[in-house]
Amino acid sequence: MPNLSGKSTQSESRKLLGRLREALAEDSEGQKRLDRITSLIADSIATEVCSIYLFRDQDTLELCASEGLKAEAVHQTRLRLGEGLVGRVAKSGSIVNSANAPSERGFRFMPETGEEIYSSFLGIPVQRLGETLGVLVVQSKDARSYSEDEVYALEVVAMVLAEMAELGAFVGDGAALSARHQHPVMIRGGVGQEGTAVGNVYLHEPRVVVTNPIADDPQAEEIRLDAAVDTLRVSVDELLLGAVQGDKEQLQVLETYRMFANSKGWMRRIKEDISRGLSAEAAVEKEQSTARTRMSQVPDAYLRERLHDLDDLSNRLLRILTGQGKDTGAEMPQNAVLVARNIGPGELLEYGRSLRGIVLEEGSVGSHATIIARALAIPLIINASRITTEALNGDYILVDGEQGIVHLRPDDSVKAAFHDKIAMQTTAAERYSSIRDKPAITLDGTEIRLSMNAGLMADLPSLESSGAQGVGLFRTELQFLVRNKMPRRGELVELYKRVLNAADGQRVNFRTLDIGSDKVLPYMKPQDEPNPAMGWRAIRLGLDKPGVMRMQLQAFIRACEGRPLTVMFPFVAQFDEYIQAREIFEKVLENEARLGHILPERVEIGAMLETPSLAFAPEQFFEMCDFISVGGNDLKQFFFAADRENERVRKRYDTLNVSFLSFLEGIVERCVASGTPISFCGEDAGRPVEALCFAAMGFRALSMRPASIGPVKNLLRRVDLAEAKSVIDAARASGAQSVRPAVVEWISNL
Structure with a gap:
């Protein structure tokens, strides 16, 4: 031997x-x-x-x-x-x-x-x-x-x-x-944004392909490696110089990059691989593969994140060695479906509405990418395991954002079935367009106000095309999330002014800054919280940093230029938080008047009811609020103690569960007693069956994504709410866990 x-x-x-x-x-x-x-x-x-x-x-x-x-x-x-x-x-x-x-x-x-x-x-x-x-x-x-x-x-x-x-x-x-990347693949993931898309794959970061894994001259390969590592170290130093000073987390990540880039052990292992006969890039990829295997086996989140940093650094080094940068010459197809491991909000906004769909290997229902995808109304699948290794640029791809399924290189039978589904959706859309300008009035004469959710200027044209009656929720945090520093007040004034101009007199309900939890600003010191969804976020952050809240309120007032202003505070958990926020608003109004700025013709100050505790607030809270908007996404997760970021539990609990519906009914009754307008805002408001049940429980205003308004209006115009309520009451009386089966059966017999 x-x-x-x-x-x-x-x-x-x-x-x-x-x-x-x-x-x-x-x-x-x-x-x-x-x-x-x-x-x-x-x-x-x-x-x-x-x-x-x-x-x-x-x-x-x-x-x-x-x-x-x-x-x-x-x-x-x-x-x-x-x-x-x-x-x-x-x-x-x-x-x-x-x-x-x-x-x-x-x-x-x-x-x-x-x-x-x-x-x-x-x-x-x-x-x-x-x-x-x-x-x-x-x-x-x-x-x-x-x-x-x-x-x-x-x-x-x-x-x-x-x-x-x-x-x-x-x-x-x-x-x-069989040849890799040629056979059909079906991947199940999670639904980030509903909708369907047909197109061709465009990889956000195309894989580096090592075409020369074996090398004859180890010395020459070491010289290539040393030169590439020098370039890598310079680029990391430049990143550190360009980092936001004071942002400890960003600096910590980049310092970790520098540590790995200067790691003698990492370099020694790569050079040892070269000495055994591998090319420089093959040696780097061998170490990267080993690190990825370790990454999947390490339970500690901090260590996993550090291994992820090493993985990213290896990718940078491979691109330098091979010359295969992000711009690989692959043109973005007109019907592009973006495929990536993950992507930041700024990068996604750069792609904009040119995308037909998005498929992410990672991601969550509350991630920045999901927020942007919803704002742009682009179908999004998250947690699509192996998609970045299975997909190649140009691959034919079908995105089913209703079921959370991706079909890569599908066979003819799958294509035909999918196109039939799209044709049915197109037919339905044509039917919805015929009632676009008609009100959502039920057979018993009850009108339900249907408004849309928005977060970008690009959303506003949907006001007319969808038939929405104003903006029930304008998410103001997106303009903060896509920047690397705090926006200036003047910039916000101009943005909010454009929003109001585009609304052309229709009501726009501005939600104050809702950050924290899954939405972390890159330039604001993050908090090390074990459960950020229940931590320092939304109004809690605003009350602790009143300067930020005042700046945003000033921007709202100045943008109005005398027009009516509607503002609501998110994640209010108890009465005194609303009182404090309202007092800040009133002082800002007084100060703006002193400075000679034009005040809004009318001001409405509301609250989002997203915590069960607020449903039991004193009567004075309901009387003081100009309106209340039920934030269904958060309220549901706290009511059922089921994290909406956790795929294992979030689908376990039905919105039409009798306990949750009865809880909502109680909130409506308190608002009716105090004469406070109430609406339901969230994903469930845009699902026709759920929307019908909310209307039957007493909600007279619903806010949803623009594409959902047609389907919801179509169903509401076909039903009698008194009959729907009797079906719901009968299901509750029977001891059923959910009213969904009974309501769906009733609808099918209409």
């Missing part, structure tokens, strides 16, 4: 990789390449068996080539993920090295392979950037553990195999050897 230690190891490793490159360069089809590779690995490592298992689908491994096992077992032997030692390696992404394989946990004997005579087993995951593509296995009759040097040499080989598999070097007959 070759000497695999010290300098000889480097020589033998380079020699093995050199032979591997020759095999890969041969003009032969995928199966012959795999057979040649297993033969030369077995010969170089001086072991009786070398086998390569590849995934034929997400859960099944297939023996695709072997030197030493029975030839008839190739493409016939299959293992489920986690089954046997091979499946264990694939599932864990970790190496199994055993002198006595049958004694190992999970061992499974495969009689058709003839492996019963082999005692030792070494299984190494074939991985690329944390994604396991298969398993490389060597076995021998001798009962021995493979040495550290042998394991290392085969890790390098496995990494090259992964790169070659990505480049299509092993394409052949059968599912396991």
